Amino acid sequence: MKTSGDSGFAFPDWAYKPESSPGSRQIQLWHFILELLRKEEYHDVIAWQGDYGEFVIKDPDEVARLWGARKCKPQMNYDKLSRALRYYYNKRILHKTKGKRFTYKFNFNKLVLVNYPFIDMGSGRGVPQSAPPVPTGGTHFRFPPSTPSDVLSSSEELRSPGMFSSVARRMARGSVSDCSDGTSTNSELEEAVGADERGVGPDRAFRGLLPPRLPHDSLFRVFGGGPNPAGLPRPAPRVHPDSLSPFPVSPCLDPGGLLPPTLSPALSMTPTPHLSYTPSPSLSSPMMGSHFSFNPEDMKHYLQAHTQSVYNYHLSPRAFLHYPNIIIPQPHRPTLEKPATHHLHAPPLPLSHSLSQHSGGGEEQHQQHPSPFKFKLQPPPLGRKQREAGSSLASSSSQSSSFTGSGQNAGPPKIKVEPISDIESEEEVEVTDISEEDELNHNDEKHEGDIFTPTARHHHHQLNNHHRANGNGSSLSAPPHSNHDDDPDDDEEVFKTPATPSIGSGSLAFPLIGLKSEPGHAAPISPGGTRCIPLKLRFKRRWSEDQKMEADGERDEAEDKKVRAEREEEVEGKREEAGRRVGEVENGGGRAGGSVILGLMLPPPPTQRRASSELQRATAQLSLENTGC
DNA sequence: CGCGGAAATC
């Protein structure tokens, strides 16, 4: 296990799982990358390096080959593979480490959120809400939680009707396998899980609800619950993949292909034990297949955790989740178990220090290469190039129409107008903020901190200009999207939460909502501050973009690219208001807390591990699938 | 090398 000293970053186990990709059945490139990364065998071709989540492709051709093999695309080459990787930029799953060749970095957040938005919090057992009780052990596969968090104890059971479905379902469904059959090779686990879920029936789900997004930390904490051993369902790791083929690759292996027992380097690695626990996801992959249910208890825990996170991060009140009936205690201080830990990791490896690197590294926006970022903005509709033909119809437009213009086109079909209420609600909800903030934060801190690194700084953020549209140049800059979009964007992508218009439906429509209204909750935050953090934190930020942008100050574009095209107009104004000072968040004393949190979030590179073997095993089982080409 | 648009595929 361990070993790997290399680098180590461990991602949470779940990150490695194929199930992670909801939509598609086939293995996704990022999963594949993760797989490679976790295997020592491939360390010569690809390995973790630098900061958490950062990896370098040592042998691009080989990686491409492997990927091609996996996908049965013999023609694959690094150029293509890299295109695919670039494709992740928009999704924010990955971003490029500037200045370092063949070096990319994962954004944990996204991965987490996307794939495992909720995890089973369960208190323990993961009983599906609707489902029949599953005794823990058996059915769901859960990783042992490791989080120390005591914060929430979960003890209760749940059963409430939960609300969400989609997410849950997704999670549950896990499915998996890639190519060949849809079914999985693996497993039983999955099956089991699936069964539960299925049994439940998607329908049950409560549609309408939005899935909440949690910050990782929250997730972890929450979910992390106690250590539980319970259950991994089957230990039996079959394992052994061939050394030859990476993982599952072997096409056709059906049954067995599982992961090697080795844990991902990431996980295991960590030699440093100093922390006993690692907050990080690694261990905690609580989420896995379970589901989260909103039962009061759960919610309570959830919210609590969330709240805490908010405090810790000094997030804006908006961030607070609201759940009817449940009051969340506000933590004055984080109770974290972890004391110090700023960064938890001890760098066993030279690499680890990457933190320090930031400056050097590259990433960061700051200098380094001041490279001008190019914003790529695309002008509206230009006729694209169509290499081919030219047929043209020009027109189109949908995109551009934004601004007033209406001229004729006014409307793209899809404009989204949102009722204010919605918007607000969303804003309120904006849970996103958190993530965003997180992102922001880290930016500060380190370069990319993607996910973790919550340091709050002041960003002055530049949201500013959202270029108003028009202007000529404007085209360049992205058109304003409403913040709403932004976040939602994330959300959307990630969660796809549909907002419910009505909002209130009562209660729970979604816990998230409501923040605004509750002053009580909201207020707290930091000490010095007068107000809590501006609600308006939200703004964009985007990962990489941020980074890039930070330097400049503008950013936004990113999402936009596509997005913008789609919707453009939106309300421009709002966002403007909103934004701005987000950064303010004071940290207040936060550092300490922050650290801790960080700890939680960060998957510390080297540390941790302690995960139970169970975890590992579990992981192993999950493993990937292969394709049979 | 890396970016990203566009179209094609699956």
Add this chain to the structure above:
DNA sequence: GATTTCCGCG
């Protein structure tokens, strides 16, 4: 939807 393929640009 997620790439794969192709390609021009910096």
